[in-house]
Amino acid sequence: MSSSPQVPLEQVVKVRRAPRYGVFTALGAALGVVAAMILATVFDGTSEASPYTQVDYSLSQAFGFIMLWCVPAGILLAMLIALLLDRTVGRRSRDVTAVHELVVDEG
DSSP, rough: OOOOOOOEEEEEEEEEEOOHEEEEEHHHHHHHHHHHHHHHOOOOOSSOOOTTOOOOOOOOHHHHHHHHHHHHHHHHHHHHHHHHHHHHHHHOOEEEEOOOOOOOOOO
């Protein structure tokens, strides 16, 4: 006859809220796309060719180039906000009682 170790049925644990980083990443990327759209329409450039490449860039190409900078910047900004929220809101934790249950399958 083997004896199984006794597991406490109730245990007090700490619970805290944490931000969902995936949501903040998606919102930051969306913010970057919106910022790129605004910047591409406000600063449409000139109708002259680029002095470095001698290529005339269209509005959609300029939007793509601006988006290469704005999307990572938006993600970085959103992740910094998420980290700040985690530091401030995450400090508040509360104690709750967790109950361990043993389920036996009699099949």
